[in-house]
Amino acid sequence: MKKKVTAFIVRTSREGINELLVHSFAADPSLPMRLPGGGIHEQETPKQALLRELREETRLEALQSVRKLGVQTYYKPYIQADVERHDFLLRSLIELPDHWEHRVGGNGADAGAVFRFHWLNPQALTTIDEEHRRFIRPDYLPELFNK
Numbered sequence: 001m002k003k004k005v006t007a008f009i010v011r012t013s014r015e016g017i018n019e020l021l022v023h024s025f026a027a028d029p030s031l032p033m034r035l036p037g038g039g040i041h042e043q044e045t046p047k048q049a050l051l052r053e054l055r056e057e058t059r060l061e062a063l064q065s066v067r068k069l070g071v072q073t074y075y076k077p078y079i080q081a082d083v084e085r086h087d088f089l090l091r092s093l094i095e096l097p098d099h100w101e102h103r104v105g106g107n108g109a110d111a112g113a114v115f116r117f118h119w120l121n122p123q124a125l126t127t128i129d130e131e132h133r134r135f136i137r138p139d140y141l142p143e144l145f146n147k
């Protein structure tokens with residue numbers, strides 16, 4: 001079973017709208033948007049993996065961990081494996097730009113890829129990959145949907 005983490009990073013925009021951080025792939029913008037996250041190394045806790053993946057994928061470190069959202073278990077056809085995914089809710093401690101690009105660090109499969117980050121409001125969630133989108137619901141992530 002593959003063990004993974006996902007970061008659900010929420011902010012409130014200057015206009016007072018709650019938004020979720022997503023990224024697209026610069027090399028192929030037609031792919032669905034995703035949330036930051038990745039694999040848990042053998043000696044890591046889910047929280048350690050989350051912080052490492054955030055540094056590698058987003059370069060963000062000034063984030064407040066709000067709570068662990070839950071653990072999801074499912075089969076992922078793309079990698080032909082069962083997945084145990086630990087989901088975390090975070091908020092930025094500083095004002096972040098509306099969009100930015102970052103070249104992924106580390107030595108994982110996505111190292112060197114360029115991710116384009118931006119924020120989505122709850123009405124635009126249909127553009128997110130189904131693997132994540134099915135969990136972006138008011139009962140799972142009320143902080144995104146509540147005003």
